[in-house]
Amino acid sequence: MSQPIIEARGLAKFFQQPEGGRIEVIAPTNLAIHPGTIVALLGPSGSGKSTLLRMLSGLARPSAGEVFWHGRPLDGYVPNVAIVFQSFALFPWLTVLENVEAPLRAAAIGAVERRKRALKMLDTVGLDGFETAYPKELSGGMKQRVGIARALVVEPEVLFMDEPFSSLDVLTAENLRGELLDLWLSNKIPTRTMFLVTHNIEEAVLLADRIIVLGRNPGRIRADFPIRLAQPRDRKSSDFVAVIDHTYKILTQPEVQDVQPSQAAGFGTPAPRLKFQMLPHARPGSIAGLLELLADRAGSDDLYHLADDLAMEVDDLLPIVEAAALLGFAKLAEGDTEITAEGRGFAEADILNRKVLFREAALKNVSILRQIDSVLRTKSDHTIQDELFRDILDKHFSEDEAQRQFETALHWGRYSEIFDYDSDSGRLFLPESTAEVGTPSPLSPEL
């Protein structure tokens, strides 16, 4: 049984840029998935979790490397797989029963047999009585039950799940997780491996026999470790908490220090091999909020606690913490966040002074803002089209990410009055007062 079901060798995904450079989404990766396990793929957003899933399941073609199923290349082999999606991806014009029957219809199974199997599966996931309902009549949890039934009805060898519980409320998600685990543990389904993509650490530790942690920019495996806790797992047990803490530490350990490319790279001369500083997507207001909270708690706290107290997913909190760290307002160590002297100064300042402090920190630490500032100052009219900076970002990030990077830079720059922006004309310009004097003025009270 040691023969892996899926094996990826040198699997990579990148996008070729028109100028010749390439944006790496997933760095060459080796991975083997063995039968009898639940594998959880954990990682922050933008780490290419879904891309990896799509390549392993045969939905997307890798840019390099190859995927083997039972030792045979995926190209030409038809794997027996099913996928459960975060958005359910049910067909709204088909009834619950028709939705579950659809994959069987594709498999050329006759009407009688089809109906029998679909009804049985609906019964298994607790949906009997809803056969003739349309998806829009169902609650989110019920919709995902249909999604699971539709996936299991084909008796897949591998069940892929892409954030299956993320769009459900906490209680519904908990309930559905438990039921799925029951199905798996009681061997009621012929599925031999479940592959779960998630950003919820607790969910991963609760379900998985093995956790793979992805890092981002580009996506790559940062850690891969087994979980040997017996099922069902007790959230309160010290072993469980220890695994959670361990996972948190891995996930929150600062990734490789960013190279500061701005001076070296300059404008217009892309240096694709050099890593560009990636801004975490956090708003200045959120950063200020986090720092105030930290200052209140003697300057340091565990990320797990912070997320818990704020009722936030770690995935949502992480960018804020990273942004604070990038600006030098906080330090990240071993899963703990610690406020720095600058951070404390910022937290205690009033609205106007915060802008000054943010500005200093941003110009010192954030290369794109420094670039914008220096260009605006050197130009005689103190204004420039945003295209220039969008182009620079486009060379280093995928289209969507470049857009998000620009928006984040815009938030930060506008907040700290490094520049102002006219969205109609797409021009960046120095705020009036800064252009003359060089100190920010309290023009926009927006947080």
Next chain:
Amino acid sequence: MKRPLRIRVLLSGAPWSIFPAGGWSRLTDAFIFAAGIALLYGMVRVAQSWLGPFTPQVEISLSPTALPRYAAYSLGRITVAYGFSLVFTLMYGHIAAYNPKAERFMIPVLDVLQSIPVLSFLPGLMLAMVALFPHRQLGIELGAILLIFTGQVWNMAFSFYSSLKSIPREMRDTARIYRFSWWQNFTQVELPFATIGLVWNSMMSVAGGWFFLMACEMFVLGSRDFRLPGLGSYLQTAASAGDTPAILWGVGAMIIVIVLLDQLVWRPVIAWAEKFKVEQVQDRQAPRSWVLEILRRSVGLDRLRQQTVAPLGEWVALCLARKPAIQAPRPQRPEWKKWVVRGVGTAVIAAVLYAVAGAVLMMAGLDGSEIRQLLRAAGATFLRVNLALLLGAAWTVPAGVAIGLSPRLARVAQPVAQIAASVPATALFPVVLLAVVGAGGGLGVASILLLLLGTQWYILFNVIAGAIAIPTDLREAATIFRLTRRERWRNLLLPGIFPYLITGLVTASGGAWNASIVAEYFRFKGQTISTVGLGATISRATDIGNFHLLLAATCVMAAIVAVINRTVWRRLYALAETRFKLEI
């Protein structure tokens, strides 16, 4: 030009209570059966007439008893043309959506074809079709049908294409991972996803079809006078004869046909299409249709479906299932196929170049005075079209806003406006002309009125939709801040309806240019009335068989429409999408 559909209001309220649930099934079954037979009979009669001997000058009877027959003929043409359009739409949209190479030129082509004035195709098309079937009525019928087809197909094709492009990725992934056959993919994913857009665009297209049909059922080409029996020719003959009762009968029949079509076809289809809405929650105010209720309740129809359609569908689905393995590597196209594709491509390009060269040579025959005449005509029509738009906006904006903001007014005004709007303007042209000329006006004034008649509704319905979409809290804020009437219009109402107004104006502008062909030149009571204009130039060139002038005028009009679309409307549209979009 993309014409997003923002009009979603039609005749509402149906005689529900007449048909109580249960107990009626046998009667309704019998009725449905009878309706089926009637439909079949109508089809056979229409087919008979089409295959009959060629009679270019059918005598049009002005007796009201002839009207049902004429209505059936007109309806038959519309139906066949719509059938062609649908088939073409599905194929064109599919290829454009899935073949990136083809997409690159198919979509711009669609854009250009939409701006070509369809009516100027009429003479060439008719001559070709009559030459093709010299001894059968079919030729001239096909000409009319193809003309309607070219008038209605483009927005449908565009709608289907953009629907296919916007199918959510995960829905596609689902179809791929379970290896749906192309048939299952088409029937369970693509077609359902595209249905709502297709239905609304079909309604627009068929309305446009009536417009062209009324114009092309009776026209003169050189010495030949073509007449097709139908509602359009009836109305034109009646107006020509100055027979007021016949005109009233004709308009009445037209309205009845339109209302019946709405109640028996579009309402049920819209109510049925409701289930294809991709939404997470149920809409409480879903459109309903009494016809659809009857059809759904019919036991006989259900049994028929169970015994024929369902097993047939099952058989097709199973036959096609699992045939193409989507996961399999794409087989390399054999060498000979590549060459065939290249050969066909080269042939098409050569043919197009040849035709363009021919057209250029033909237009080179124009002399200076003709060119001057053309430019003057273009200028006159330009002024006329924009004046009509301005006049249209001038009354529809205040009226539309008033209707949109007052539910009480809307309940009364909307059904009336919808019936008025659904009567094809070309059917009314002879009537209006009769009135204006009777009052002592010339065609110069009358033509503006005629253009207005055809295009004002697009603006009105869009303005109503825009006014309805203005959020209540903004309106309340305006009241709280005691904005004066002027400030209210400037700061709230005009910006609020702007995107909708632009949508309406874009559609109206295209329609007005096209309508100028029939509005500026008229044969009436044995004489020709015309005014200076590009439309008149096209019509006159048609009339006297001056084909190089016809070609040149058509090209000029297409160019003007395309240029205006690109420079003015598209920009305003972009502005509307970014600056004036209400996002809360």
